[in-house]
Amino acid sequence: MEGAAAEIRHRMVEANGISMHVAEAGGGDGNSSSRPAVVFLHGFPELWYSWRHQMEYLAARGYRCVAPDLRGYGGTAAPPEVSAYSAFHIVGDVVGLLDALGLDKVFVVGHDWGATIAWYLCLFRPDRVIALVNTSVAFMRHVMIRAGPDAVKTTEYFRRAYGPTYYIVRFQEPGVAEQGLSPANARYIMKKILCNRYTDEEAGHERPSTADGDNDLLPSWVTEADVDYYASVFEKTGFTGGLNYYRNMDRNWEHAAPWSDAKVTVPTKFIVGDGDITYHWPGIQDYIHKGGFKADVPLLEDVVVIPGAGHLIQQEKADEVSKHIHDFIAKF
Secondary structure, X not given: OOOOOOOOEEEXXXXXXXXXXXXXXXXXXXXXXXXXXXXXXXXXXXXXXXXXXXXXXXXXXXXXXXXXXXXXXXXXXXXXXXXXXXXXHHHHHHHHHHXXXXXXXXXXXXEOHHHHHHHHHHHHOHHHEEEEEEEOOOOOHHHHOOOOOOOOOHHHHHHHHHOOOOHHHHOOXXXXXXXXXOHHHXXXXXXXXXXXXXXXXXXXXXXXXXXXXXXXXXXXXXOHHHHHHXXXXXXXXXXXXXXXXXXXXXXXXXXXXXXXXXXXXXXXXXXEEOXXXXXXXXXXXHHHHOOHHHHHOOXXXXXXXXXXXXXXXXXXXXXXXXXXXXXXXXXX
16 A cells, blocks of 8 residues: 655664665654565665655555665765775675664665676575565676686676777776766766666767756756756765776676676566667677576566666656566565
8 A cells, every 4th residue: 555755764874894874765764564675776876866766656655665875975985995896895785784774684676786786695695685676787697707718807898899988998997087077077977877868879988078068958757956966966975986886897707706607596577778778788688588697597587678768767767667666576
């Protein structure tokens, strides 16, 4: 049964040796709830705020919703060392957060980098996850894990596929990407990102880094207030924390070698927009639809491809994605 619009509550939580900013809605406010919590993991360059629609939707249906700013983002601590942003650190933060909140097992929902972290979480600690709904980024063993004699480092894989101007390749050198992603231009940058569908054709090109000609019309699912919120946060924090996730891709790939043949053994639903760049990586559609994905994620129950949707799917198609999440986790 639907309830009133959920209030978003904010607090700081100590987890895995860092201070994390956490947004919550629904249960956990003194009212008992028999439903497990739902933990949302955001992508780059995003914040807990990217899940506002899903939090409201699920909280109104009795779920406790927990959406942290991940390490390096928003109000959460941002260690200075690049190496402090490995998948092992971020998964450690998530597990530490569950411990701090007294949550034994939870539903997990991820998007973009949050989806990658969710895949690693389900590999490393499936005992903490009831079920997973991941969006945008499918499980890709060859990209995430060093496996097999012909293994190629993650960044080299994308360089071969798209060339040296591809964003993942360009993000590798500390300080270089920051020249374009300046906190002084955070509002312009976030507006461009929210207006961009992140198609395969666009990904290999540099984007303007100044506010000249900022005439983009916002899509119907984004308000000026949304842009203001993102901008106000990234003006304070900059983008380095999020960029450091990309700078650990090769490190993650190497360190995950012990899981080279591991399966994702939690019930899973995957959602992607047909216009998302991640749905057009080389070979990905054959992998998703012709058995490879199911072999790696044997409890994969559903793949949903949303027509006309781009990368920021949980915001662009908020109601549809929220309903897909609810309908899946309601079975458990």
